[in-house]
Amino acid sequence: MFSIGELSKRTGVKIPTIRYYEQMGLIEPPQRSEGNQRRYTRDGLRRLSFIRHSRDLGFTIEDIKGLLELSQHPEKPCRDAHEIAVQHLKDVQSRIGKLRRLERELKRISNCDAGHIADCAVIETLADHSLCETEH
Amino acid sequence: MFSIGELSKRTGVKIPTIRYYEQMGLIEPPQRSEGNQRRYTRDGLRRLSFIRHSRDLGFTIEDIKGLLELSQHPEKPCRDAHEIAVQHLKDVQSRIGKLRRLERELKRISNCDAGHIADCAVIETLADHSLCETEH
DNA sequence: CATAATCCCTCTAGTGACTAGAGCTTCAAG
DNA sequence: CTTGAAGCTCTAGTCACTAGAGGGATTATG
Incomplete structure (x- = not known):
């Protein structure tokens, strides 16, 4: 389990930006600690890396939503x-x-x-x- | 004297954008008609054309403020x-x-x-x- | 175990350069 | 003199964040 700070360091996405992505529905709200802090799994890390990389390549958030949706369904046509x-x-x-x-x-x-x-x-x-x- | 609509047609700058430029201090508030409508002179037209052209070339509003300032003082160094x-x-x-x-x-x-x-x-x-x- | 330093929380507002809309007033043509 | 287009102000929305206030949580050290 990573804190938001660790996730930020590992992906290079700034903390407020991660929270912003959550708000925009790009990443799912993660579990919380007893004290209400976000705790991410390895899966959350992968998803955020995908997003980071897509943004670097200039895709919009809407594009990325579409691509993420697709990537969840490997049987769909390419x-x-x-x-x-x-x-x-x-x-x-x-x-x-x-x-x-x-x-x-x-x-x-x-x-x-x-x-x-x-x-x-x-x-x-x-x-x-x-x-x-x-x-x- | 041109109305804002005429100015817009002649320069290709949309009406709300012209008002926005006025608000940002890029163009001076023009004279008003009795009914409080903006009335522009040929000079205002020239100034807006300059701005339009500069924006097309990708200069920021701040850049343009600087360039306009300079253009008012032909004796300054280039x-x-x-x-x-x-x-x-x-x-x-x-x-x-x-x-x-x-x-x-x-x-x-x-x-x-x-x-x-x-x-x-x-x-x-x-x-x-x-x-x-x-x-x- | 107490404290200090660091980290995290939410919420609001700001960025740049516009754009859109509501609700009203003025102008110009017939 | 009427009518329809054009103009007015003001507020809020766009995109993808970023910054700051004012607080609570976690962790490392004494």
């Missing part, structure tokens, strides 16, 4: 889990695309070496979109 | 504006790096074509970080 992952991959790829266009624009405007604001490309470009090279 | 832009560029580049590692991992795990959850790479990998190829 299709749904697969779909969640593919959808998320698409999101990630679109975010990368946007950020790369941004990067190009920022590189360009931050090459500015004007002495004064009056001639600064950063300010000028922000004030006038038509000075941009790419859409965004 | 250095500060430059620094804000470069810092932001760094942020963007680090976000791109993270997302690309994620993309690789998601591509890998979503190649799964198992029939059942029991053998699904998505679930398996989320449950066990050591199955990952890259750090994240």
Whole structure:
């Protein structure tokens, strides 16, 4: 049995975040000690590790609820889990695309070496979109 | 003089967002009509366009406050504006790096074509970080 | 066994950048 | 002069936490 602090250390999830996950229904309310403190089992640890890892990969809490649900039913078809992952991959790829266009624009405007604001490309470009090279 | 709706159409910033910017001190409270409705000038339009464009490029409201302040003082050195832009560029580049590692991992795990959850790479990998190829 | 240090509890509120809705007033066109 | 669109303020909700107050529980040491 682990206290919440130990669980936190082992998973790298902060204590208030663990309690928040409980509140959100991502993890089940664990048993309590006589003095009302949370006591977790090895199973709770596994579940939280799953959640931690999924969050690191950028899945939303709703996604994770779905994935956890699925993982409880090994006989179900894999299709749904697969779909969640593919959808998320698409999101990630679109975010990368946007950020790369941004990067190009920022590189360009931050090459500015004007002495004064009056001639600064950063300010000028922000004030006038038509000075941009790419859409965004 | 524009109403808030016209300003919204011309800049592409939604009406509640404009009021929010006013509340946050990004734009000055404009004049009001006799019936207490906001009336904007061409200058307000320019300022909001600047903000819109900066937000599109991912600057935070705090960044934008700084940049607006600078743009009001054309005689100031360009250095500060430059620094804000470069810092932001760094942020963007680090976000791109993270997302690309994620993309690789998601591509890998979503190649799964198992029939059942029991053998699904998505679930398996989320449950066990050591199955990952890259750090994240 | 007493005490001190650490840990844990609940509850509320704050973050950033909006967005949505209720319940009301004003404006512009016909 | 009426009517419907557009505007007003205020409150609360979003997401995924994070911080702090004010208390109780557990554990290590003397």
